[in-house]
Amino acid sequence: MSIRYTETHEWVRLEGDVATVGITPHAAEELGEVVFAEGKDEGLEVVTGDVVAVVESVKAASDIYAPLNGILTAFNEKLTQDPALVNSDPEGEGWIVQMKVTEPQQWEALLTPEQYKARHG
Amino acid sequence: MSGTLQSGSETSGPPLLKTPLHDLHVSLGARMVPFAGYAMPVQYTGVLEEHRHTRAKAGLFDVSHMGQIRLRPRAGHTPQEVALAFESLVPINVADLAEQRQRYAFLTDEAGGILDDLMVARTGDGLLIVANAGCKEADAERIEQAAGDVFEVERQFDRALLALQGSAAETVLAELFPSVTDMKFMDFREVTWKGAPVTISRSGYTGEDGFEIGLPAERAEELARQLLAHPEVAPIGLGARDSLRLEAGLCLYGHDIEPTTSPVEAGLQWAIQKTRRPGGARAGGYPGAEVIGRQLVEGVARQRVGLRPQGRAPVREGVELFADEQGKRKIGCVTSGTFAPSLNAPVAMGYVETGCEAPGTRIYAGLRGRYVPVEICALPFVPTRFKR
Numbered sequence: 001m002s003i004r005y006t007e008t009h010e011w012v013r014l015e016g017d018v019a020t021v022g023i024t025p026h027a028a029e030e031l032g033e034v035v036f037a038e039g040k041d042e043g044l045e046v047v048t049g050d051v052v053a054v055v056e057s058v059k060a061a062s063d064i065y066a067p068l069n070g071i072l073t074a075f076n077e078k079l080t081q082d083p084a085l086v087n088s089d090p091e092g093e094g095w096i097v098q099m100k101v102t103e104p105q106q107w108e109a110l111l112t113p114e115q116y117k118a119r120h121g
Numbered sequence: 122m123s124g125t126l127q128s129g130s131e132t133s134g135p136p137l138l139k140t141p142l143h144d145l146h147v148s149l150g151a152r153m154v155p156f157a158g159y160a161m162p163v164q165y166t167g168v169l170e171e172h173r174h175t176r177a178k179a180g181l182f183d184v185s186h187m188g189q190i191r192l193r194p195r196a197g198h199t200p201q202e203v204a205l206a207f208e209s210l211v212p213i214n215v216a217d218l219a220e221q222r223q224r225y226a227f228l229t230d231e232a233g234g235i236l237d238d239l240m241v242a243r244t245g246d247g248l249l250i251v252a253n254a255g256c257k258e259a260d261a262e263r264i265e266q267a268a269g270d271v272f273e274v275e276r277q278f279d280r281a282l283l284a285l286q287g288s289a290a291e292t293v294l295a296e297l298f299p300s301v302t303d304m305k306f307m308d309f310r311e312v313t314w315k316g317a318p319v320t321i322s323r324s325g326y327t328g329e330d331g332f333e334i335g336l337p338a339e340r341a342e343e344l345a346r347q348l349l350a351h352p353e354v355a356p357i358g359l360g361a362r363d364s365l366r367l368e369a370g371l372c373l374y375g376h377d378i379e380p381t382t383s384p385v386e387a388g389l390q391w392a393i394q395k396t397r398r399p400g401g402a403r404a405g406g407y408p409g410a411e412v413i414g415r416q417l418v419e420g421v422a423r424q425r426v427g428l429r430p431q432g433r434a435p436v437r438e439g440v441e442l443f444a445d446e447q448g449k450r451k452i453g454c455v456t457s458g459t460f461a462p463s464l465n466a467p468v469a470m471g472y473v474e475t476g477c478e479a480p481g482t483r484i485y486a487g488l489r490g491r492y493v494p495v496e497i498c499a500l501p502f503v504p505t506r507f508k509r
Contacts, residue, residue, distance in 0.1 A: 009122050023122050031122075032360065033169050035460040036433050036467075054489065055122070056435050058168040058460050059360055063123045080433075 003091075004067075004110035009120070011091055012067045014107060019068055021052065022095040023086065026120050032057040034086040039075025039097050046072060046099070048106065053096045055086055068106045070099040140185035141281045141338035142345055149349075149356050157254035159186040161359055168360035172462040175327060175365060176503075179287035180357035181348050187282055188257025189335055190264065191275040192248040203247045203272040210267050211241075212384065212407050214394035218243045223309045223322045225392050227384060228260060233412030234380035235387065236263070238372065240333075242309040242322060247272060249309075249320060251282070251333070253374045281341030286331030286365070288506065289353040294321075294332050297347065301332060306507035314344070327362070328369025328505040367468060368461050370427060370500030376438060377425065377456045377470055383409070385416035386472065388425045388500075393417070423453060424478045427500040428469040430486060432493050435460050435467040441487045442473055448492045452477050452484065461502060468502045469495075 003013050009027035013020045028034070036056040046052055046066040053064040053075065076095050079085060085094035101107075111119070137160040146153060151162030162183065164171060174180055194203050204215040213226040220243045228236040237256035242249040252260045257278060265274045285294055294301050298312060304323040312319050317340045325331035336344060348354050363373070372378045378387045395401050399414045430436045435458055442453040458469030469486075477484060480499045485492040 027122055032164065033167050035169075036435060038434060056460070058364060058462070059163075061435070061437060065122065 004107060004112060005116035006065065006067045006110060007119075008065050010064060010067050012110060014101065014104070017101045017104060018073070018098055019070065019101050020095050020098050021064065021067060022090055023055065023064065024116070024120070025090045028087050028090040028094070031055070031062060032059050034083045037076075037079040037083045037086060037096065040072055042072050042074060044072045046070060052099070055083070055096065064096055066099065067110060068099070068101050069103045070101040072097055072099050074098040138186070140183055141341040142183045142185060145342050145345055146183065146356070151356070151358060154359070156359060157186055159254060161186060162356070164358040164360045165356050168358070168364065169462045171355065171357045171361035172364050174355045175287045175357055175361060176329060176463060177288065178353040178355070179285055179289040179293050179331075179351075180327075180361065181345060181354050182284040182286065182357050182362055183281075183345075184284050184333065185281045185338075185341065186254035188250075188252040188254065188260065189277040189280050189282060190250040190252060190257070190261050191244075191277055192250065192264065192268075192272045193246050193275065194272050195270055198271050200243070200245070200247050204243065206267060206269065206271040207241070207248055207264070208397070208403065209406055210263065210408070211239075212393045212397050212410065212413055213241065214396045214403070215241060215243075215248070216403070217394075217396065220245060221309050223307045223324055227378070227389065227392070228263060229384070229407055229409040229413065230380055231408050232380075233383040233409030233416065235374075235378045235382055235384060236260070236380060238374050238378060240322070240324060242320070244309070244311065255375065277335075279338050281336050281338050283334045283336075283341065283345060283348070284325050284327075284331060285334065285348060285354070286325045286327040286329045286357075288330065290329065290331040291508070293348060293351045293353055294334075296351070297344075304508075306330075306509050314340070323508065326369070326371055327365035328371070328501055328503060329365070330506050330508050364459050364462055367457050367459055367470065368463055368501065368503040369505055370470070370502060372425070372470075373457055382425075382472070383413060383416055383421065385413060386421045386423055386425065390417060421475060423472045423474055425456075425470060426473050426478050427480075427498045427502060428455065428458070428471055428486075429496045429498045429502075430467045430469065430493060431496060433467065434488060434493065436469045436486045436488060436493070436495065440469075442471060442495065443485045443487060443492060444477065446485050446492050446494075448485065448487050455486065463503045470500070473497070
């Protein structure tokens with residue numbers, strides 16, 4: 001299973017043509033305790049950089065951007081009850097949206113774990 | 122994602138000032154951010170936990186970035202003359218403020234706008250003002266211009282100011298200063314602590330019982346460490362300070378109040394004593410008195426209100442408010458909003474057209490292209506626990 005990153009602190013896990021998207025532990029730590037999360041509607045067609053969800057911490061609201069072109073298929077409904085999962089398990093239970101990827105070749109343009117780590121520790 | 126990832130690592134602009142407790146904050150693991158020109162701790166363990174700790178026990182805040190300004194009579198003048206002269210800047214009754222008492226005040230401009238909000242204490246020899254960090258130099262200049270030959274202004278910007286807030290604040294502080302148990306809300310004292318001149322006021326900006334303690338910079342860490350050694354006391358950052366003051370319904374300068382808002386619009390007329398209102402013994406005499414006096418009599422077109430968004434989504438500063446679900450008639454704007462840890466729900470403050478301000482009124486906030494229901498509600502959101 002492979003994972004890649006965006007410059008804007010999203011992580012993406014690709015399984016077949018389904019991408020799961022969340023924010024990195026670094027981003028979750030910087031954002032502070034998440035108190036609210038909300039995804040855009042399922043079925044929405046998005047391109048790289050479109051807003052797919054919003055997470056709000058005590059401090060601020062942050063948009064989550066589509067790392068790849070595709071169609072939104074799910075928002076992590078667990079976050080409705082327990083938004084702090086984004087902090088406690090950002091790369092696991094705290095995933096934010098899933099999407100069906102329409103242009104898988106875009107994957108290659110995303111940051112590898114080594115590249116992301118080099119930029120953001 | 123967008124948001125706050127760069128906030129802690131600004132590299133442009135002049136170097137940030139440090140409070141006397143800077144090294145202590147860093148050693149306690151604080152995340153430091155730029156605030157009003159200072160490097161300030163925004164959080165230590167987390168905003169929610171720090172917020173709840175303050176209400177349940179006691180929180181120690183570094184508010185040394187705020188400006189302490191001393192006003193002392195010049196030769197041939199009295200403290201009472203200082204108080205009267207200072208009244209030329211504020212719509213507050215300072216002349217009748219008893220010695221060792223403190224009062225909330227604000228500086229106004231000619232249009233009746235708020236230039237800063239302050240705490241004013243009557244000391245034995247004049248006044249002690251506490252001003253907001255971003256305004257303190259301008260305030261001091263303004264006060265100097267009003268001083269004439271009556272008083273001199275001493276900028277005590279190098280002094281430290283700690284705030285100990287929360288239900289355990291009295292018990293904790295009484296171990297060092299037993300006499301604080303005799304103080305009521307807004308009492309003020311000058312004491313000596315191990316040879317250092319210390320000011321103590323029973324006040325704060327969290328809605329909790331608590332104290333603000335002013336002392337020389339070089340003694341601040343020693344006092345802070347002593348307070349933090351108490352098991353009830355935790356260090357608290359700006360993040361929780363903001364959610365605490367918002368739950369308490371208190372205005373944040375530069376957000377809920379500023380030069381474009383008048384004290385009457387902001388609902389601060391309670392702070393303008395009868396003496397200074399139209400018909401009072403010392404009515405007017407401050408900048409904008411005509412505007413504010415008229416507003417006190419005739420009312421205003423918009424008012425600050427408490428807002429309870431009905432969903433879970435926080436409604437933040439800048440969000441527009443509407444009378445209707447379709448967002449057709451704009452009636453106001455949010456000036457502060459966050460998630461209230463004590464209520465486990467979002468809260469906000471803002472301004473709405475007069476007529477929409479009654480608690481219980483349902484209005485709508487424009488949030489990411491939708492209009493979410495918001496209920497106007499009475500302030501504070503969380504009952505205050507001052508020791509009257």
